[in-house]
Amino acid sequence: MVLAQLGGSISRAIQQMSNATVIDEKALNDCLNEITRALLQSDVQFKLVRDMQTNIKKIVNLDDLAAGHNKRKIIQQAIFNELCKMLDPGKPSFTPKKGKTNVVMFVGLQGSGKTTTCTKYAYYHQKKGWKPALVCADTFRAGAFDQLKQNATKAKIPFYGSYTESDPVKIAVEGVERFKEENCDLIIVDTSGRHKQEASLFEEMRQVSEATRPDLVIFVMDSSIGQAAFDQAQAFKQSVAVGAVIITKMDGHAKGGGALSAVAATKSPVIFIGTGEHMDEFEVFDVKPFVSRLLG
Ligand code: GDP
Numbered sequence: 614m615v616l617a618q619l620g621g622s623i624s625r626a627i628q629q630m631s632n633a634t635v636i637d638e639k640a641l642n643d644c645l646n647e648i649t650r651a652l653l654q655s656d657v658q659f660k661l662v663r664d665m666q667t668n669i670k671k672i673v674n675l676d677d678l679a680a681g682h683n684k685r686k687i688i689q690q691a692i693f694n695e696l697c698k699m700l701d702p703g704k705p706s707f708t709p710k711k712g713k714t715n716v717v718m719f720v721g722l723q724g725s726g727k728t729t730t731c732t733k734y735a736y737y738h739q740k741k742g743w744k745p746a747l748v749c750a751d752t753f754r755a756g757a758f759d760q761l762k763q764n765a766t767k768a769k770i771p772f773y774g775s776y777t778e779s780d781p782v783k784i785a786v787e788g789v790e791r792f793k794e795e796n797c798d799l800i801i802v803d804t805s806g807r808h809k810q811e812a813s814l815f816e817e818m819r820q821v822s823e824a825t826r827p828d829l830v831i832f833v834m835d836s837s838i839g840q841a842a843f844d845q846a847q848a849f850k851q852s853v854a855v856g857a858v859i860i861t862k863m864d865g866h867a868k869g870g871g872a873l874s875a876v877a878a879t880k881s882p883v884i885f886i887g888t889g890e891h892m893d894e895f896e897v898f899d900v901k902p903f904v905s906r907l908l909g
Pocket residue numbers: 721722723724725726727728729730806861862863864865886887888889890
């Protein structure tokens with residue numbers, strides 16, 4: 614189920630409940646079951662959905678709601694709050710400080726949109742007066758350095774990488790050092806991916822992280838990966854200190870659930886979303902407007 618459909622289904626379920634002559638336990642249960650179904654079809658992890666249902670039932674105790682209270686509004690608000698809670702881990706991510714040295718490491722599977730997102734992130738900050746730089750520590754995928762170089766050149770952002778060096782840790786350290794000397798305030802390290810979760814990838818991420826000591830590790834995830842989102846995000850979180858999430862390809866047939874699951878697995882907020890292949894198709898992610906838009 615694509616994101617817009619998810620919002621539509623939830624709104625419809627609430628509307629149907631509102632149309633009922635009396636909002637009793639059955640009407641509430643029917644509504645919550647509809648919402649549960651919509652969330653599961655959108656690949657939200659089962660446990661998250663079940664917790665949400667339990668929480669809403671706890672908040673909305675129909676017997677306690679005195680007559681005259683607008684039950685529909687209370688239920689609607691509870692659903693809104695629960696969806697916000699699912700997307701908000703409760704603590705903000707590290708925010709880079711302009712003018713200081715910030716090292717930001719990007720991790721994610723191959724094809725997630727990591728390299729594209731590194732440039733988008735750099736470009737976004739450059740437009741706001743930062744001095745970003747890109748380091749290509751992806752020695753696994755042939756052509757990775759060329760891709761980063763091409764993107765960086767287009768955006769006029771300094772870059773560092775090598776065609777011959779095969780040690781990602783060495784490149785990452787050299788690149789970070791070089792740009793520290795050049796007083797760049799946002800040093801972005803792009804790392805390798807693999808097609809699937811593999812021990813060697815996580816070991817490499819651990820080593821690059823240990824050597825470059827990033828201020829922030831951003832996990833990049835393709836919004837269309839479905840139920841695999843939770844495990845994938847958790848696997849990265851277990852090897853490096855993921856502090857923020859960026860969800861890509863939200864312009865496509867995105868399922869909303871991946872974002873919810875990634876937040877739950879990493880206990881980190883979504884900070885941006887990718888909405889296209891171009892450099893400026895990149896948006897700041899805010900929970901409340903996102904959920905409002907979702908619910909229409
Ligand atoms: P990496 O292997 O993780 O570094 O992934 P890439 O950055 O090479 O991206 C893989 C593909 O996804 C490329 O064709 C990108 O143009 C595309 N891509 C990345 N982000 C987005 C996005 O937000 N929307 C769309 N439609 N495509 C994207």
